[in-house]
Amino acid sequence: MELTALIAAVQSNTALAIGIIIGLGALGACVGIGIMGSKFLESAARQPELVPMLSGRMFLLAGLIDAAFIIGLAIALFFAFANPLLSAVQTAAGG
Amino acid sequence: MIRDFLRAAGDSPSEYVTHHLKHWQVSIGDGAFWTINVDSLLVSVLVGVLTIGTFWLVGRRATSGVPSKFQAFIEIVVGFIDTQVKDVFHGNRSFVAPIALTIFTWVFMMNALKMIPVDFFPGVAASAGQEYFRAVPTTDLNITAAMALAVLLLMFAFAISAKGVGGFGKELLTAPFHANGTLMKIVLAPFNLGLNIIEYLSKPVSLAMRLFGNMYAGELVFLLIALLGAAGGNMLMEAGFAAKAGGALAFIGAVLAGAAWSIFHILVITLQAFIFMILSVVYFSMSAESH
Numbered sequence: 001m002e003l004t005a006l007i008a009a010v011q012s013n014t015a016l017a018i019g020i021i022i023g024l025g026a027l028g029a030c031v032g033i034g035i036m037g038s039k040f041l042e043s044a045a046r047q048p049e050l051v052p053m054l055s056g057r058m059f060l061l062a063g064l065i066d067a068a069f070i071i072g073l074a075i076a077l078f079f080a081f082a083n084p085l086l087s088a089v090q091t092a093a094g095g
Numbered sequence: 096m097i098r099d100f101l102r103a104a105g106d107s108p109s110e111y112v113t114h115h116l117k118h119w120q121v122s123i124g125d126g127a128f129w130t131i132n133v134d135s136l137l138v139s140v141l142v143g144v145l146t147i148g149t150f151w152l153v154g155r156r157a158t159s160g161v162p163s164k165f166q167a168f169i170e171i172v173v174g175f176i177d178t179q180v181k182d183v184f185h186g187n188r189s190f191v192a193p194i195a196l197t198i199f200t201w202v203f204m205m206n207a208l209k210m211i212p213v214d215f216f217p218g219v220a221a222s223a224g225q226e227y228f229r230a231v232p233t234t235d236l237n238i239t240a241a242m243a244l245a246v247l248l249l250m251f252a253f254a255i256s257a258k259g260v261g262g263f264g265k266e267l268l269t270a271p272f273h274a275n276g277t278l279m280k281i282v283l284a285p286f287n288l289g290l291n292i293i294e295y296l297s298k299p300v301s302l303a304m305r306l307f308g309n310m311y312a313g314e315l316v317f318l319l320i321a322l323l324g325a326a327g328g329n330m331l332m333e334a335g336f337a338a339k340a341g342g343a344l345a346f347i348g349a350v351l352a353g354a355a356w357s358i359f360h361i362l363v364i365t366l367q368a369f370i371f372m373i374l375s376v377v378y379f380s381m382s383a384e385s386h
Contacts, residue, residue: 059366059369060366060369060370060373062366063305063366063367063369063370064305064370066309067301067304067305067308067309067370070305070308070309070312071304071305071307071308071309071312072308073308073312074307074308074309074311074312074315075308077312077315077316078311078315081109081112081113081116081315082109082113082116
């Protein structure tokens with residue numbers, strides 16, 4: 001019973017952390033992509049002859065902006081399926 | 096297909112996912128350090144040899160007359176990389192452009208293995224008697240970190256060949272904070288050295304983490320979609336109209352989500368290979384130029 005409560009406590013905190021990681025990461029990445037996309041459209045409307053050059057750089061920057069969010073997503077999903085904090089509780093209870 | 100549904104039905108969802116995230120590991124010495132991920136090494140080397148071999152064959156048989164369609168494709172790739180490198184790297188690019196081409200095609204081919212369904216390689220390996228097999232090498236942090244480490248060593252090589260050992264050492268101590276007097280130079284030297292070490296270390300770490308994070312997250316989402324499809328298949332086999340309808344809906348949802356995520360991943364795969372390549376070239380050019 002004691003162990004179940006401990007595991008539930010760790011899991012609930014981890015679930016909250018996963019939500020925060022994915023949610024805030026997505027928020028930041030979306031704001032960043034939105035700002036960059038609007039600037040790209042503005043400059044494309046102003047100087048259409050620069051569109052090929054700018055679109056290549058826009059995709060490069062989109063990848064860079066997304067990277068931090070995707071890394072966060074990977075870590076969050078890792079915690080969802082193989083929670084290393086949980087095994088600490090289990091070894092402490094078993095040992 | 097049905098076999099996979101049944102296998103997934105026997106496992107719980109998290110068991111299925113953790114099973115697919117385990118490497119084929121062989122220990123060749125004491126401690127965790129000497130554990131080798133055989134699957135990553137095998138697949139990355141195979142893919143690399145295949146790519147280089149294809150380029151070599153086409154290059155050997157290249158004609159200046161009317162090119163075949165495949166030769167034209169290879170020429171487009173080489174020309175594209177050369178243009179990108181020319182924009183970023185100023186100076187002699189007879190060494191940089193081939194490195195960039197190697198990085199781009201290799202990372203792209205390793206990433207492109209993700210387009211093969213997630214259960215295919217573990218299934219083939221399981222029928223050959225190997226329990227764990229992770230096919231996409233770039234979802235292994237060891238592989239991306241090794242590539243980033245090679246980029247770091249090349250950065251040192253470019254800096255030393257452009258500025259000499261003395262010039263490189265002097266730059267580590269005198270940039271980014273410049274001073275005029277001798278005393279101020281000595282005072283600022285430790286801060287400059289610390290900042291330079293952080294700068295040189297953060298570049299490969301971010302390179303490795305970016306590629307690994309993107310590919311690993313994509314892999315996990317593919318696994319989740321596969322789980323949804325497996326759950327739908329299980330429900331289809333149950334009795335009752337509601338279970339069958341729910342199963343069919345889940346299965347259709349998995350097919351649609353899988354298609355959408357695969358199409359999106361065509362962009363991600365290419366983009367991450369391109370970013371890895373172009374950032375490596377940017378770092379080379381930064382270390383070859385003096386501050």
